[in-house]
Amino acid sequence: MEILFQNTPYLWVIGGIVFILLEFVFPGTFIMFLGIGGLITGMVTRLVTMSFTNQVILWMVSTLGSLLLGGHFVRKLFKSEKSKDPYIKDDYLNQIVTVEKDVLVGELGGKVWFQGTVWDAISTEERIGKGGKVRILKRDNLVFTVEKITIETE
Incomplete structure (x- = not known):
């Protein structure tokens, strides 16, 4: 020892x-x-x-x-990005997309078509029916918050 x-x-x-x-x-x-x-x-x-x-x-x-x-x-x-993933861009903001399933006010269940796939969506103001056009306001994980838009034709 x-x-x-x-x-x-x-x-x-x-x-x-x-x-x-x-x-x-x-x-x-x-x-x-x-x-x-x-x-x-x-x-x-x-x-x-x-x-x-x-x-x-x-x-x-x-x-x-x-x-x-x-x-x-x-x-x-080895610096870390705590606030935001640098590879995710805000390229979805203000995009006009088509409603695939009725979008409800403040409730999950609605669906929109964006970049070749269907995303969950909610509305803050009014129910938006299938086939309607909406603008993406923000994203929270895999859920878009959208608003109804009216497309004017001449």
Whole structure:
């Protein structure tokens, strides 16, 4: 057992490398920070003799420190779009579409034909019968909110 404690710096480094490699198997970046903490602990315990309890405390503190510092850089490197999917465009707004099934006021059940498929639709003002023309006002997931339009002919 004494040999195990004499070689703890190397065990911390090996454990750190294993954690970093596990990041490739279980992605999520958290495991990587455990590995960085292990590498730091291994390097410090190689230079300074300390009890195993202090080594574990050093590992926890260095993991937390690397998580706080490294997490900041990871968030900068991998920016996220929280407000809106950049690939979804508002190209449906104000489009004129045909009613496939009566559109009800504030209730699901109505259907409109848009871009080669049928979408759920609701109206905010009046019931719109099949075959009528409507303008798309907004989209909430897979449901369009529409308004009736009148097409003037000359």
